[in-house]
Every structure is written in structure tokens, then in C-alpha cells.
Amino acid sequence: MNQFTSPAQPLKRIAESTVRRLSIYLRFLEEFEGRGRATVSSDELARRGGTTSAQVRKDLSVFGSFGKRGLGYSVPELATSLREILGLGREWKVVIIGAGKIGAALAQYHGFRERGFVIVAAYDTNPEKIGGTLEGIAIRDMQSFESDVTRENPDIAVLTIPMHSAQEVLDRVARAGIKAVLNFAPAQLHAPMDMAVKTVNMAMELEGLTFALTNAH
Amino acid sequence: MNQFTSPAQPLKRIAESTVRRLSIYLRFLEEFEGRGRATVSSDELARRGGTTSAQVRKDLSVFGSFGKRGLGYSVPELATSLREILGLGREWKVVIIGAGKIGAALAQYHGFRERGFVIVAAYDTNPEKIGGTLEGIAIRDMQSFESDVTRENPDIAVLTIPMHSAQEVLDRVARAGIKAVLNFAPAQLHAPMDMAVKTVNMAMELEGLTFALTNAH
DNA sequence: GCTAGCTTGTGAATCAATTCACAAGCCCTG
């Protein structure tokens, strides 16, 4: 295998940590691409990404063989392969549920559109918000959610809603057939197995910090 | 040991995953506290938290012995112990660096003050923002950062700044003596070992989702 | 076209985290 030959199926379950690191490598590759650099070694990717060269090579080896011995990796080729592996070769339709401050921050986040994520709508239940816009994106009534999803088929739902309604909304999202959710509510959500849910929990991150501060040396 | 008898020192390095789960358990305990529930079993905590009862017991056993055999854990006692372990028994002073939309969303985030985090100031380099307020918090000139830190001794810095300046600002934060950072810039930061840095990287989370969608069965 | 110098790809070894499984304890009932 000299190229990423889209393996028939997930040969083995791929570790989440591996995927996260691929994201990191891709970030550096894009930086190098911008500077017109031709090749990069596993060792350099490792130093930048805070890991080891063996780890970089193991991570990549799960998906194929991308390098040339003695030389390293072609920056544009590896970047293209990683984008393909990570599913960034296409556009993804995103809906934001919850038109609050976090929703607004996300809606205007530049990195979103840059990477092929298109926010098609925002939803809320507050009549004062419905009909307005969130950073230029129409805020719709949550009541029309199911029929909108049927029509527009968004790929990803971003939940920026209060904790107490999070599970209920997730269930609705699941029933509507959306298979990926990015959750900002500080709640542990239970979803069907065929769904991908990532939770960003600020309280948890902060507590990781206070734990470290409290138990320092 | 029948109580959390604050162990002399971190006996062994404690896994980050353990600390994250303690956070989750605490969230459920607080919910139970609110409902006046007296006890809870490792099995119930596990089911709610999406893990196993053995895992719950192992996690807790790192810090002491909190339960009663045959009965389970006292909800208020375990909650108190976990708050103590996680360092939530005191107030923490937080500064936000970068008075943009994400900074604003964080500044108004309720969960912050509720858990003992007090935002003492926001910083920016944009003259149009300096002197204004971010959700009621004064926006100061980044130039006064070092002298302010010397005077006020904040515990935690939250970075909501563009990627390209993130490492530079982190270095400044480190030199100023702050030992904990919550980073929202999509950058891999390198910090001195005695600092705790948590990065929340939305791009990475989204790519975890698109990977899952792309490689779904 | 041969040699020196790198760097990959990958089994094997190590290190870390999770799960198993069960003795030890506690509570309640009668």
C-alpha cells in the first residue's frame, strides 16, 4: 500500500486518541503547506504535537503507508490523506440548537466554514428569539425541527442548551435521524450506539485544573 | 480510613481520566443532594455516568474509602469529599485573555460563579475594547497584565485568543507565575511542567465526529 | 552503481487502564 487505499472497513476499532492526534498532525501539515514545505518527518510532527515519532508512525500505520523511508512524508500528500481519513473532503451541514451566547460564539467562529462546516440554521424555543438571527443565521422555532431535518438533512447538531433539557433534546435529535452531536451542556448524555456524541464540558476541564492546582507537587 | 483523610501527597500519579470521572460523579451527587437522597451505590453512579461499578469503586479507592458495605455511599458525604479532592472548597480567581465572542460567552456562564470561580478581569490588545466591559467585567489593556498579576494573583487564565498568538501569550502567562490555563485556541501549546494546561479544541471535536460519520459501519 | 546516512513501518516489550471476582462488612429481619 503506497497510498491511502480507503480500507474496506474499520479493520479494528480505532482509538479515539488516535483520531485526536491525526487532527493535530493535520493542523501542522496545513501550516507547513502554507509555507510551501515539501516534506516532514515523523520526528518533527512528534515534537510539535508533543508526542513521539513512534507514536506518529503507529497512528498513521493504522490507515496505510504514507511515507518514504529515508525521506519522510510529503506534506501535501499526507495532508490530503488525513483530510480524507477525517472526512473533511466534503461539506457538512450543521444546526445549532440553543441561540444563546455560546451558540452565537460558535456561529461566528471562522474555523467552522473554513473546514467545510456550513451552519444551516439555529433553533430555540424562546419566542423572543425565534425569527431573529444569530450572527446572520436564522433562528427557527424548535417546533419545526423535525420537519426541517426531514427536508434539509443536516449532518451534525450542536447543542448549546441548558443541562436539564439536554437529554430530552438529544433524544429528539436522535429520533430525527441526525447521527452526530457536539454537546456543550454539562451533562452526561446517553445516545444510541450508532450515534457519535462529543461533549465539551467546561466544568470538567476547570475541575481538572483545580485538582492539579490543589494537588500540585 | 473511613473518611477522606487528605493523603500526605499524591501517592502515585493520578490518571486524568480518573479526575474527569470524579467530576462526572460529583455532578450526579449534586443532583441527588438537591433531591434529598441519602445514599447511592457504585452501580447507580456507574449507570448514570456510562461506566462500570468496578470503575467507580477503583476511582474512589485512589483517594480513600468512602462507602459502607451493603449500603453504598452517603450522598452528602461523598459530594463533600469529591469537592475537597477536586479543589472546589475555595474560591479561584480567573482572568480571561481575549475579549471576543467566546470570552463573552464564558464571562456570562453561570456555572462559573456557582462553582467558586470568580472572574476578576478580562484582557485585550484592541484599543477599541480596552476600557469597556465584557458582560460586566472590565476589559483591561494587556500591557498591564504582568503588574496586575503581581498585585492580584489570579489562579487561572482562560485563553480565548487567535491561534497564532496563543503560544506567545501562554509564555507570558507562565512567566507571570500563573499555574493553570484553560486554552480555547486551536493550538498545541508547550508549557513548563509545573503548569496545568487544558485545551478545548472545537476543530478536533468536530473532526472526531466527521471521522465517525465517514467511517460508520 | 555502491556506500553512507536517514527515516519509515512494524513486531515485540513495556506500561497503563479497565474489568473480574470475591472476601470482608454492614444492615435488616425475625
Added chain:
DNA sequence: CAGGGCTTGTGAATTGATTCACAAGCTAGC
């Protein structure tokens, strides 16, 4: 106050992730 029913705490076993270490392969220089 003895027995049954639960549930904890924890070594041992297992599973998973990372690191080691080296043969294989490529490039460049001569």
C-alpha cells in the same frame, strides 16, 4: 443475635495504548 441479602474495596487478570528497537528501503554523493 444469627442468617440472608447487598455492596464495598481490592488483588489478580485482562485488555488496551505506548514505546522500543531494528530490518527494510529510499536518496544523495561520489
